[in-house]
Amino acid sequence: MSIYRSHVLVCGGTGCTSSGSEKLVEAFLEQLKLHQLDKEISVVKTGCFGLCAEGPVVIVYPEGTFYARVKQEDVTEIVREHLLKGRIVRHLVYHEHEEGAQNHLSLNDIEFYKHQTRVALRNCGVIDPENIDEYIAFDGYKALGKALGEMSPQQVIDLLKESGLRGRGGGGFPTGLKWQLCAKTVSDKKYVICNADEGDPGAFMDRSVLEGDPHAVLEAMAINGYAIGSDEGYIYVRAEYPIAVKRLQIAIGQARNYGLLGKNILGMGFNFDVHIRLGAGAFVCGEETALMTSIEGKRGEPTPKPPYPAEVGLFGKPSNINNVETLANIPQILIKGPEWFRSMGTQRSPGTKVFALGGKINNTGLVEVPMGTPLSKVIYDIGGGIPNSKRFKAVQTGGPSGGCIPESLIDVPIEYDSLVQIGSMMGSGGMIVMDEDNCMVDIARFFLDFTVDESCGKCTPCRVGTRRMLEILNRIVSGKGEEEDLEKLDILCESIKDTALCGLGQTAPNPVLSTLRYFRDEYEAHIREKRCPAHHCKDLLHLEITDKCRGCTACSRVCPVGAITGEARSQHHIDVDKCIKCDSCFNKCHFDAIIKV
Amino acid sequence: MKSLSELEQIRKQTLERIQMRKEDRENEARVVVGMATCGIAAGARPVMMAFVTEASRRKLSNVTVSQTGCIGTCRFEPMADVFLPDQEKVTYVNLDEQKARRIVAEHIVNGKPVYEYTITAAMGVNTRGNEQ
Missing domain, CATH: 3.40.50.11540 (NADH-ubiquinone oxidoreductase 51kDa subunit)
Incomplete structure (x- = not known):
């Protein structure tokens, strides 16, 4: 067994594999051989490093240099500059999202890792899992x-x-x-x-x-x-x-x-x-x-x-x-x-917990923090906040069995009991972040759609009850909601919770219950005003062109159904009946002249 | 495998090989070899390999050998800096494989810098910084 002076660790998790990390391993081996470095430097395929948003990830030890989004053609440069001459390839090193953030040359300086405590993940991204x-x-x-x-x-x-x-x-x-x-x-x-x-x-x-x-x-x-x-x-x-x-x-x-x-x-x-x-x-x-x-x-x-x-x-x-x-x-x-x-975490929830961060967040990936860490720390310090300077709205924990936690409760410590208290649950650790563009009624509908699909059909409350709930939610998001719907939802939620056979059914109403609790105003806006406050539900919104329009014709050219008319250099107009709300014009407009109402 | 001692043996052997990935590396000694164009041209690669193989031969799992770029004194290449815990950095110049092996033995293992190979010796300056 010979000692190598440097180890190149390439992430072989599912995320990085799908963005081509296997090819990187081959490329490294080939380049190292070319420069006769294959006896000095070893290439190891490891498990997930956690920062999946920046994959494929490559880490070079002993320096601990963290290369992100490495492409096959970058390998030549890393081998020639870093491994042969010892010059870290700075432009390929991961840099954080905040403005003015420095390129961090070592793994341990990165915000994403600094606040984490790795117990269950201690070997992930460090050892070769096949050895x-x-x-x-x-x-x-x-x-x-x-x-x-x-x-x-x-x-x-x-x-x-x-x-x-x-x-x-x-x-x-x-x-x-x-x-x-x-x-x-x-x-x-x-x-x-x-x-x-x-x-x-x-x-x-x-x-x-x-x-x-x-x-x-x-x-x-x-x-x-x-x-x-x-x-x-x-x-x-x-x-x-x-x-x-x-x-x-x-x-x-x-x-x-x-x-x-x-x-x-x-x-x-x-x-x-x-x-x-x-x-x-x-x-x-x-x-x-x-x-x-x-x-x-x-x-x-x-x-x-x-x-x-x-x-x-x-x-x-x-x-x-x-x-x-x-x-x-x-x-x-x-x-x-x-x-x-017991020295980690809280009195009633010792240790650490792994979370899969997803949704509207900069650092999509896998994090492990001590129990009792406030949600805000996970989302802002580790997760790097919300992309495109949007506003944070809620975070969903616990998957289809959990609930949505609103902004007002974002400093709640993450532990089993405190999450249950605020109507969510720890669940297995999925954490989906939502911003101002997410409609909370639609989120509840999404999770219910999932449980209806996955219900095994053995007990009636789950098989029939969740389906009735989904029908009501579908009605609400399409603008056909009625005043009594909220009360019906409340009753259905409680009875399914009490009577379903297994955990799947008993917890299925949680996404609805928690959104009803914290975002009742959104439900009411859908039902009473036929309006989606997040401008998400397609049936409840239409697009309009304001007088900011310069008549550049970009929107009318991109419209797939020819719903936009107007002379060049004068304000255009959208035919609401023809419009399919595909958002193409909204995204194309350079003058912010198109609004959703 | 039939016993705990065999397990322990595998642990020790493999750890030597992958120690550098551990977070809490203890008493780490670091050798940094100048590997810019000037260094490579002057023969830095065999020197670096000499550090690696000598450390590996002596089973020094706490030694990492890494590279750096040109620090401007190209006439002294091949050069290497040795960092030991609680000791000041020592810069060695005009190295070859023989010298590298001696540095591992005397400096890294026994903690005594090889004065005659240092930059201070080469520039004719003694350790107190006075002209000799």
């Missing part, structure tokens, strides 16, 4: 060794309980308690399950952990098996995550080769193995009972609880289900101790 040795180098499988060698199963559970770790998949159930319940049940066979069926629109935390650090999940599952007395584990992962699946397969193969999975692990008499099951993309299969029926090969439908999986789970046997991010925290809690974990 078990690199995971081991950064203390990998040390926690498993410690658990098997020095601790009793009960001690492992006690330690987890003491750490206060709560489930990162959404509900926030204490992980130690969950393990305890399953450990207590007596059975000849038990199962460990990893829930990697990440289905919230816009969420990709678990995918990134699996792609960047798959061994952390395997190690935690083995520890879980030891603690509850199980020798078999399943990872239920979406088939839509091909890179994650591939890296998991490689990781399982390598761990078996090293004897870290299989029979007599580390010579300590403990057996544990892991299988992968691919989900076909049904949202409801992220619900634990539906997930288990799906693994069994049946239609993915939830069953009532109790019995809980800890008593009757997969194949009728006691099972313990944890989400990917929860598992990724566990090896480090074992190594560094519960006090270390």
